[in-house]
Amino acid sequence: MVLHSVCSMSIPASVSAESQLQASWGPHYNCPDVSMVTTGYSGRLWSQDLHPQYWSKYQVWQWLQQTMDMHQLDATSIPFHNFDLDGRQLCSMTYQDFSHLAGSVGPILYQTLADLKWTGQYGPSVDTFSPGDVKTELDDLPCSGLSFKEEASFYVPPELFEIKTPFQSSTMMTSPNPSSPDHKRSHNRSHQVKKHNPRGTHLWEFIRDILLNPERNPGLIKWEDRTEGVFRFLKSEAVAQLWGKKKNNSSMTYEKLSRAMRYYYKREILERVDGRRLVYKFGRNARGWQETEK
């Protein structure tokens, strides 16, 4: 039980390239501490006695993470990099600023911070802003509350590039380098997200997010028909490796990944595309891939 790792957002001087690759920027991916925080939450979630005004950037991020967690929101639905702010800057943000920077989650963050500023703890906002206020049932899927542009603007499959965001550093510290199958199993699903998406990013979301970031998708997957949601794997094994890396499973292959993909047919997250190798199509239950969500 370690709260230290939670978002040990301080960036250690020696973060290996490998660990960077394993990291991701959101709890969505493996920020183990998140659930710890949730678990340990007992009325007063925020342990800092400091007024928000005096928070460091690190503390701002901690607060962000915990707030998302508390509201059972997927942390991928906000661009953490937009919150590279210290407490003073955070406190000077208006309601509109929050909405602008965090989309549909903005009001929740604004309200939560407002409560915190005036009461020093999480108060009525928890009830005032239930997740249902900003989420629909279908919103259980990450990013679904945002438009394509919004999500594409901030989601960055961390494995695909080496830019280190502050949040990445927090997660990378806690990701052991897997070397054995046993190891991989014991660590990969620890806590990524919560109730509505308990195991963190699903495979189809991982695929979707690669597709939504063509500028950082080095020819792994491409759209065949953007409006119809048809896409094709260009480097099937590379995608599998990335998926494996994300799950701390070094033995992932496209064969196994594709089996998981085929299970999506039944759930209508994917539709079959007959006769075409490596081609899939998003189904009616896949969310967040459309340019303009219906």
Added chain:
DNA sequence: ATCTTCTTTCCTGCTT
């Protein structure tokens, strides 16, 4: 403790 969900792993057979 048990159930459920979402994979992961392995497999056989088929198709391209």
Added chain:
DNA sequence: AAAGCAGGAAAGAAGA
């Protein structure tokens, strides 16, 4: 022949 597809079966991991 190799790679990919289809889908059954079993099991693991973790949340409810």
